[in-house]
Amino acid sequence: MQHWNLFIAFFRVGMLGYGGGPSSIPLVHKEVVEKYKWLDDDDFSDVLALGNSLPGPIATKMAGYIGYRVSGIVGMVNAVLATIVPTILIMIVLITSLNSFRDQPWVNGMTQAVVPVVGVMLAKLTYDFFKKAKMNIGWGTTLVLGGVSLILIEWVGVHPGIIIFVLLLYALLKPQKQEESPPLKRQERSS
Template sequence: MHQTQIFLSFFRIGMLGYGGGPASIPLVHKEVVEKNKWLTDDDFSDILAMANTLPGPINTKMAGYIGFRVAGYTGMINALLASIIPTIILMIVLLTTLASFKDQPWVQGMTKAVLPVVGVMLAVLTWDFFDKSKKGLGWMAAAILIIISFLTIGLLGIHPGFIIAILLAAAIIKKDKPKPAQEKGGEAS
């Protein structure tokens, strides 16, 4: 049963993820976290962060890992095939068909109309991530990380993988300091 669900979920993502990796991330979240409940939101965030640090298409990286996590090596192969088969089919069919219609206004309008929808999907997912980060870190720490990320990624053009790698290294290096034991009795004023 898992293999069929894995295949159908990643096949749907491949078919509907028009616009590449960023457009497919909200679809993966919907299928994997909300619909099938294979991962928690925190697990998904961790996988997304790690997938962003590695080279290659994000959809296949996430499909492979999630398929492996749900059903081992066969789940991994299943999810990978399910995520690339729609692309192969659509590339052959659409490129041969649309090539003859590429200058038509309806084709250009179709491709332009998809962009706002993808933008809204990414904005909703971004808000969900921000909401979860403020619960885990607090408003101030989350806001500071967002501002620093915006400055380094958006304005300075530093690759997000470097920022994620630095944050992962900082989390590994940082040792939780033990909280001082509360003294029994009253403190002197």
């Protein structure tokens, strides 16, 4: 049953992830965290960060890792195939049929109508990540890291993978705060 659920979850992502990786991420989150509860939000954030820092399509990397984590090698192959088979089939069917209709206004309108929906899905996922970050590191640090990342990615042209790598490296190498132990109480001696 686990293999079937894994296949169905990533098949839905493959079928509905119109527009590539960014539009697939909220769908993967919905299936993996909210519906099947294979990962929690922290694990999902880690998988997403590492997946973004590696080359290749994000949906297949996430499917491979999550499938492996849920059900080993068979789960990995299952999830990756479930993610890519719909795309292959849809590409074959759509390219052959839509190629003859590509100049029609309804085809252009169909693709333009999906863009706002993908934007809303990404905005909701971003909001969820900001809420989670606020709980872990606070608003100040979250807003500073978000702002600096935005500037580096959009205006300086730094690849997101480099930013993620630097932040992961910082998190690994930063000095850990030592927790203060509560003061020892002196035992009163009774005479």
